[in-house]
Amino acid sequence: MGDIAANYRLVKERIGRAKENSGRQGEEITLVAVTKAVTPGVIREAVALGINNFGENRVQEVLPKIEELPGDITWHFIGHLQGNKVKFVLPRFALIHSLDRLSLAKEINRQAEKLGKVVEVLVQVDIAGEETKYGLAPGETGTFIETVAREYPFIKVKGLMTMAPFEDDPEEVRPVFRELKKMSAGLQVPGVELKELSMGMTNDYEVAVEEGATIVRIGTALFKGGYRD
Numbered sequence: 071m072g073d074i075a076a077n078y079r080l081v082k083e084r085i086g087r088a089k090e091n092s093g094r095q096g097e098e099i100t101l102v103a104v105t106k107a108v109t110p111g112v113i114r115e116a117v118a119l120g121i122n123n124f125g126e127n128r129v130q131e132v133l134p135k136i137e138e139l140p141g142d143i144t145w146h147f148i149g150h151l152q153g154n155k156v157k158f159v160l161p162r163f164a165l166i167h168s169l170d171r172l173s174l175a176k177e178i179n180r181q182a183e184k185l186g187k188v189v190e191v192l193v194q195v196d197i198a199g200e201e202t203k204y205g206l207a208p209g210e211t212g213t214f215i216e217t218v219a220r221e222y223p224f225i226k227v228k229g230l231m232t233m234a235p236f237e238d239d240p241e242e243v244r245p246v247f248r249e250l251k252k253m254s255a256g257l258q259v260p261g262v263e264l265k266e267l268s269m270g271m272t273n274d275y276e277v278a279v280e281e282g283a284t285i286v287r288i289g290t291a292l293f294k295g296g297y298r299d
């Protein structure tokens with residue numbers, strides 16, 4: 071069994087150090103604990119430690135877990151989202167990190183209108199251009215956000231998200247994070263404030279924080295040892 075309390079302490083320490091390294095001491099960074107393959111019992115332990123933001127990427131697996139857990143948890147949807155799953159995700163999740171195509175925006179808007187709620191999303195960008203990753207090409211992201219802002223009033227774009235390729239040395243992916251930050255600063259879309267940058271996972275979150283992440287998504291570093299199937 072991993073010791074979540076110790077893991078959490080270490081992750082927080084490292085985030086703190088990365089903030090210091092980059093002169094971001096005063097800034098708030100949201101730690102999203104990624105609980106795919108983590109049981110509700112373990113999630114409850116994490117809640118007891120003060121973690122309140124959790125991320126999941128598989129709709130079918132997470133819905134029964136959410137039913138078992140306290141209602142005040144903030145859930146983040148971080149995986150590839152199929153159109154036919156949107157109606158299950160919207161009522162439960164506070165932020166969707168993975169808007170990556172107009173057909174999905176259309177369906178989110180349609181279901182959000184039915185619920186009478188404005189849904190907050192991040193636009194997923196594939197900075198590294200990996201074929202295996204979802205996300206918009208950097209060059210099409212500005213136009214995409216303009217279209218969403220113009221045509222889908224029940225969607226509020228809050229920022230950008232990316233997944234960096236896995237590298238043994240996280241320094242290798244620093245340019246990916248730097249590029250996302252630069253893009254976000256350079257995109258001017260009326261009525262849209264790109265405040266959030268969701269970037270950084272177990273392997274590279276310190277580099278991501280140094281490059282401006284406002285949200286990190288961390289699973290393995292918190293829950294490793296005995297909890298994964």
Ligand SMILES: *Cc1c(COP(=O)(O)O)cnc(C)c1O
Nearest residue numbers: 104127148271272287288289290
């Ligand atoms: C699994 C996952 C994470 C967490 O990855 P770890 O390496 O376990 O920290 C973060 N973001 C996304 C989109 C994921 O699918």
